[in-house]
Structures are given as structure tokens and as C-alpha cells.
Amino acid sequence: MQAALDAGLEIDKFAPRLAFFFNGHNHVFQEVAKFRAARRMWAEIMRERFGAKDERSWRLRFHTQTGGVTLTAQQPHNNIVRVALQGFAAVCGGTQSLHTNGFDEALALPTERAARIALRTQQIIGHEAGAADTVDPFAGSYFVEALTDEVESAARGLIAKIDELGGSVKAIDFIKNEIEESAFGYHERYRIGQDVVVGVNSFVEDSPEVQDILRVDPESEHQQVTRLKAFKADRDVTVVEQRLEEVRSAARGTENLVPVIRQALKDRSSLGEVCAAMRDVFGEYKPTF
Numbered sequence: 344m345q346a347a348l349d350a351g352l353e354i355d356k357f358a359p360r361l362a363f364f365f366n367g368h369n370h371v372f373q374e375v376a377k378f379r380a381a382r383r384m385w386a387e388i389m390r391e392r393f394g395a396k397d398e399r400s401w402r403l404r405f406h407t408q409t410g411g412v413t414l415t416a417q418q419p420h421n422n423i424v425r426v427a428l429q430g431f432a433a434v435c436g437g438t439q440s441l442h443t444n445g446f447d448e449a450l451a452l453p454t455e456r457a458a459r460i461a462l463r464t465q466q467i468i469g470h471e472a473g474a475a476d477t478v479d480p481f482a483g484s485y486f487v488e489a490l491t492d493e494v495e496s497a498a499r500g501l502i503a504k505i506d507e508l509g510g511s512v513k514a515i516d517f518i519k520n521e522i523e524e525s526a527f528g529y530h531e532r533y534r535i536g537q538d539v540v541v542g543v544n545s546f547v548e549d550s551p552e553v554q555d556i557l558r559v560d561p562e563s564e565h566q567q568v569t570r571l572k573a574f575k576a577d578r579d580v581t582v583v584e585q586r587l588e589e590v591r592s593a594a595r596g597t598e599n600l601v602p603v604i605r606q607a608l609k610d611r612s613s614l615g616e617v618c619a620a621m622r623d624v625f626g627e628y629k630p631t632f
């Protein structure tokens with residue numbers, strides 16, 4: 344955000360076009376509070392920190408995907424309920440678009456049947472559950488309002504710490520450690536039984552259900568490799584190399600990368616080649632332990 348402002352862009356020219364991608368988990372009230380806190384924080388940060396005047400800049404636009412980490416390979420049909428609850432919470436929290444996972448995605452790519460159930464789950468939430476009938480349906484609930492305040496307070500503390508460290512790039516080790524600590528705690532609570540996972544650490548079955556999973560035909564991989572080879576054969580290699588060098592040159596300086604990347608792709612550079620060109624200049628993040 345600050346980099347765009349430093350480059351001379353006006354906040355209200357680009358902020359209304361920003362969007363986020365959030366994840367949804369099982370605890371309905373915590374998830375609703377999380378999304379509500381994010382919306383409130385965005386509006387306040389845009390107004391107070393960045394001076395946005397356009398109301399469209401204050402609106403948090405976000406997509407939600409139900410949480411893959413919450414899906415279990417054991418008793419996989421339980422995931423249908425999990426996905427429904429997560430989707431319901433996301434809609435009640437104000438998401439603008441929603442992805443519902445297939446119940447068998449802890450095992451493989453979803454089968455057509457699983458994908459259809461995921462779609463019907465969205466449609467039931469949208470047309471039968473009443474979740475979309477009103478804006479902010481949990482507003483005024485003491486429990487949800489208190490949770491919203493709690494989530495916002497903790498999030499603002501993390502933002503303050505990142506600011507103190509000099510911004511997100513300089514704070515990347517701190518951010519990585521916070522994510523890893525959260526992930527460890529998430530699974531440790533399940534391991535010791537502090538949190539119940541139905542079918543995994545409680546209500547287990549002696550005879551595991553054998554799921555019919557999607558098995559991708561290896562021929563599709565060969566077809567994709569063939570298409571890529573044909574794509575690379577049908578282009579001007581000299582022009583591609585020139586465009587990739589222009590990407591590297593822009594990356595070394597302060598030039599806007601977007602136009603040169605677009606031109607490189609237009610002249611048939613692959614995404615992998617463009618990323619590799621930027622990697623030549625920026626290098627790769629190596630965590631410190």
C-alpha cells in the first residue's frame with residue numbers, strides 16, 4: 344500500500360479495486376467475529392492511516408475459501424457439515440464470494456459428486472439458510488461483539504509489531520514464526536485432545552471408510568507437457584529473451600514491473616520464465632532459524 348502511495352498513486356484511485364482472500368474454519372462465532380473485525384479494521388485504517396475519502400475505499404472486498412486444513416481423511420462425509428458451517432459463517436461475516444471445498448479433498452482432488460455437493464452447499468446457504476437476507480446478521484450479539492473486539496485488538500497488536508520492525512518485508516521472519524507457532528498449536532490441541540475433531544481424536548470408528556477418490560489419468564500430464572513444448576516452439580525466442588531481460592532490468596531499478604511483465608507475457612514468455620527472471624534479481628527468501 345505504502346509503496347503505491349510513494350510511487351505517486353492516489354489512494355482513492357486504486358483502493359476500491361483491492362480485494363483479499365480469507366480462509367474459513369469451523370467455529371462459527373469466531374469466524375463471524377474474524378470477518379467483522381477485518382471489515383471494521385479496514386475501514387478505519389483506510390480512513391485514518393491512509394486518508395481515503397471515497398467510501399468505496401473503506402469497503403473490505405474479500406473472497407472466502409472453506410478451510411482445507413479442517414478437512415479429515417477419516418469419516419470424510421463429516422466434511423460436508425464442516426464446509427456448510429464454514430460457508431454459513433463466511434456469508435454471515437460479509438464475504439462477497441465463496442469457495443466450498445469438496446468433502447474428499449483431504450484425500451485427493453474432488454470427484455464430480457463431491458464438487459456437486461459443494462456447489463449445492465453454497466446454493467442452500469444462499470437460498471435456504473437466510474444468511475444473505477440481511478447485512479451483518481450477528482450485529483448486537485454480546486458474544487459476537489465481544490469476540491469481534493477481541494480479534495481486532497489482537498490483530499492491531501500484530502500490525503503494531505510489524506510496523507515496529509519496519510514493515511512486512513523486514514518483519515517476514517516474525518510473520519513466519521507467528522504462522523508456524525499458530526499451526527503447531529492448532530495441531531497440538533487436537534493431539535492432546537484439548538479440541539475435539541470428530542472421527543479423528545473422538546467418535547472414531549474401528550473400520551475406516553474406504554472412499555472412492557478421483558484418480559487423474561497420467562495421460563493428462565503428457566498432454567500438458569506436449570502443449571507447453573508446442574507453445575515454446577511456436578514463438579520468437581529472441582523476442583522472449585529480450586522481454587525477460589527487460590523484466591530483470593525493471594526489477595533492478597524502480598520502474599513499474601507490471602507493464603514489462605504484461606509485455607513479456609504478451610510476447611509468449613511463460614509465467615515460470617517471468618518468475619525466474621525476477622528471481623534472478625530478487626533472489627529467494629531463506630528463513631533464518
